Amino acid sequence: MEDDKTVERKIRRRQFLSFAAFAGLGLGVVGTWRWFRGLPEDENGLPGFTRRVLDFDEKLNDGIFSQSHLAKTFPTTMASAKPRVNGRYGVEDEDFDTASWKLRVEKQPGAEPFEVSIDEIKALPKTDICFQFKCIEGWDEIVHYGGVRFADFLRHFNLGQKDGRDWHNYIALETPDGGYYVGLDMKSAMHPQSILCYELNGRPLPVEHGAPLRLVIPVKYGVKNLKRIGLMYFSDDKPRDYWHERGYVYDAAL
Ligand SMILES: Nc1nc2c(c(=O)[nH]1)N[C@H]1C(S)=C(S)[C@@H](COP(=O)(O)O)O[C@H]1N2
Numbered sequence: 001m002e003d004d005k006t007v008e009r010k011i012r013r014r015q016f017l018s019f020a021a022f023a024g025l026g027l028g029v030v031g032t033w034r035w036f037r038g039l040p041e042d043e044n045g046l047p048g049f050t051r052r053v054l055d056f057d058e059k060l061n062d063g064i065f066s067q068s069h070l071a072k073t074f075p076t077t078m079a080s081a082k083p084r085v086n087g088r089y090g091v092e093d094e095d096f097d098t099a100s101w102k103l104r105v106e107k108q109p110g111a112e113p114f115e116v117s118i119d120e121i122k123a124l125p126k127t128d129i130c131f132q133f134k135c136i137e138g139w140d141e142i143v144h145y146g147g148v149r150f151a152d153f154l155r156h157f158n159l160g161q162k163d164g165r166d167w168h169n170y171i172a173l174e175t176p177d178g179g180y181y182v183g184l185d186m187k188s189a190m191h192p193q194s195i196l197c198y199e200l201n202g203r204p205l206p207v208e209h210g211a212p213l214r215l216v217i218p219v220k221y222g223v224k225n226l227k228r229i230g231l232m233y234f235s236d237d238k239p240r241d242y243w244h245e246r247g248y249v250y251d252a253a254l
């Protein structure tokens with residue numbers, strides 16, 4: 001049997017402990033807030049902590065993202081006959097000569113680019129995709145695009161690997177004038193639904209949608225679906241990305 005004094009001491013000790021825990025919690029909150037406020041901002045003016053959360057989100061996404069996860073597809077009869085046109089960076093020039101266009105590809109970082117013609121691309125197996133296209137501005141629509149799987153293209157031209165074994169981490173695409181540019185993680189580019197696209201609704205891709213060749217990548221938001229590809233290169237570091245430079249999360253994954 002404990003005597004009264006021992007019991008009282010135990011109660012006081014408990015009260016002290018819960019008070020200390022409560023005070024500690026308060027200090028912790030204030031401290032965290034001060035720490036957060038004091039963090040340096042990144043190149044986009046986002047506080048370092050926010051940037052770190054976004055980066056963590058990206059890592060998480062990398063971890064759970066798999067090639068077997070497919071974007072939902074729809075019957076082509078549901079596709080918009082005249083999809084909306086959005087984003088004109090790097091495609092403003094309406095007189096752009098699609099006939100003399102060639103895709104330039106840097107096989108290894110810093111290498112002299114080689115050229116690929118649209119006929120060489122059209123000679124590869126063709127595939128179609130009808131899916132819900134989503135723009136970060138808050139609209140979406142069902143679109144029907146056709147072209148060659150990005151993965152098939154890379155395999156055909158033996159691209160994307162450093163030494164025939166290890167893959168580069170990223171692929172970069174830019175418009176011919178360099179006015180718009182995106183970086184893509186290799187896994188997303190190699191996704192079976194990612195296509196280098198030259199057709200819309202079974203007809204030649206209209207110039208306002210990125211003729212002669214655009215990217216269609218259903219696992220990403222609209223921003224990554226670069227229109228009028230001019231240059232492709234590979235890198236282990238994140239390539240420059242137009243909207244990431246303006247504060248958007250790099251992945252733009254759905
Ligand atoms: N070259 C280029 N491609 C671009 C953009 C752009 O501004 N320039 N905008 C992107 C954005 S934000 C969207 S939503 C889609 C829209 O594609 P669409 O005009 O074919 O519907 O293009 C993407 N690709």
Ligand SMILES: [Mo]
Pocket residue numbers: 086087134135136137222223
């Ligand atoms: Mo967009």
